[in-house]
Amino acid sequence: xxxxxxxxxxxxxxxxxxxxxxxxxxxxxxxxxxxxxxxxxxxxxxxxxxxxxxxxxxxxxxxxxxxxxxxxxxxxxxxxxxxxxxxxxxxxxxxxxxxxxxxxxxxxxxxxxxxxxxxxxxxxxxxxxxxxxxxxxxxxxxxxxxxxxxxxxxxxxxxxxxxxxxxxxxxxxxxxxxxxxxxxxxxxxxxxxxxxxxxxxxxxxxxxxxxxxxxxxxxxxxxxxxxxxxxxxxxxxxxxxxxxxxxxxxxxxxxxxxxxxxxx
Numbered sequence: 001x002x003x004x005x006x007x008x009x010x011x012x013x014x015x016x017x018x019x020x021x022x023x024x025x026x027x028x029x030x031x032x033x034x035x036x037x038x039x040x041x042x043x044x045x046x047x048x049x050x051x052x053x054x055x056x057x058x059x060x061x062x063x064x065x066x067x068x069x070x071x072x073x074x075x076x077x078x079x080x081x082x083x084x085x086x087x088x089x090x091x092x093x094x095x096x097x098x099x100x101x102x103x104x105x106x107x108x109x110x111x112x113x114x115x116x117x118x119x120x121x122x123x124x125x126x127x128x129x130x131x132x133x134x135x136x137x138x139x140x141x142x143x144x145x146x147x148x149x150x151x152x153x154x155x156x157x158x159x160x161x162x163x164x165x166x167x168x169x170x171x172x173x174x175x176x177x178x179x180x181x182x183x184x185x186x187x188x189x190x191x192x193x194x195x196x197x198x199x200x201x202x203x204x205x206x207x208x209x210x211x212x213x214x215x216x217x218x219x220x221x222x223x224x225x226x227x228x229x230x231x232x233x234x235x236x237x238x239x240x241x242x243x244x245x246x247x248x249x250x251x252x253x254x255x256x257x258x259x260x261x262x263x264x
Contacts, residue, residue: 002026002033002048005040009054014061025059062102066168068092071104071127072119074111075148078132079176080141081186082148086118093123105130109170110141110153113161130170131161140177145187 004027011023013035024036026044045051070076071093073086084092096104104125106116109132116129133156141149158166176182189200 002028002044004050004052005045005048006052006054006059007036007039009057009059011035012058012060023059060100063100064103065096065101066105067107067171068096068104069106069108069171071106072108072111072115074108074115075153076108077176077182078109078137078141078171078173079145079182079187080110080138080147080149080153081145081176086122089119090123093119093125093127097123097125102126104128105168107171109133109137109172110149110156112152112156113164113166129161129164129166130168131156131158131166132170132172133158133161137172140173144177 005024006027007024008022011020011025012018013020020035020037022038024038024040025032026034026036026040040048070084070089072089073083075081075083083089093104102125105128106119107130109130111129113129116127120127133153138149138154176186185201193199
């Protein structure tokens with residue numbers, strides 16, 4: 001007997017090719033029992049525990065995110081920064097779930113297996129551990145920060161983490177121990193706040209910067225003379241106050257009058 005039926009939506013099976021425009025999903029316990037290409041038979045629906053109407057929506061496998069931070073009560077990043085706390089970590093997991101993610105790898109590799117298991121137990125998302133528990137990574141973290149590392153994090157080894165379910169290598173270096181992004185949005189603003197009392201991460205926290213006013217310069221204006229076609233900026237062509245041409249460099253005005261049929 002199906003405990004849950006999701007029907008009426010477009011079913012994406014996950015094979016990269018198949019989409020059923022009006023399908024249904026049958027779930028027994030925590031297992032997908034069947035995928036139907038149309039509405040379930042009425043006899044089947046009579047014994048279903050919960051029915052969800054997905055009309056106009058999409059029924060698809062959950063996303064797998066293999067790089068996410070601040071999912072547990074353990075330290076963050078490759079720098080071993082302090083935890084956001086369990087409550088905030090669970091809220092972060094809520095956001096991932098609402099975006100369609102159902103499986104996550106915790107990229108904060110200094111967390112212990114117990115810290116990851118706690119988040120996994122308290123939230124519907126599958127949370128899996130990663131590890132960066134090596135002496136070199138620990139040294140880099142303590143240079144950059146390390147304030148979130150306890151003795152249990154420092155004593156943990158990669159071998160033990162793998163034995164307890166680690167599925168990959170966590171974030172190493174990146175923007176927290178090799179400068180870059182983590183320094184820009186986290187450590188530099190923290191140092192600015194410590195030195196000035198201003199928090200650059202908050203609205204109004206940036207100091208006011210006085211920018212010089214633009215210098216407005218008057219540009220020469222091209223004027224047209226009253227004589228048709230005469231321009232003040234044409235080489236060798238200047239106008240007299242009365243509007244007529246006047247002699248410029250070698251008697252050009254006389255030459256113009258001659259070509260027009262006037263007396264020289």
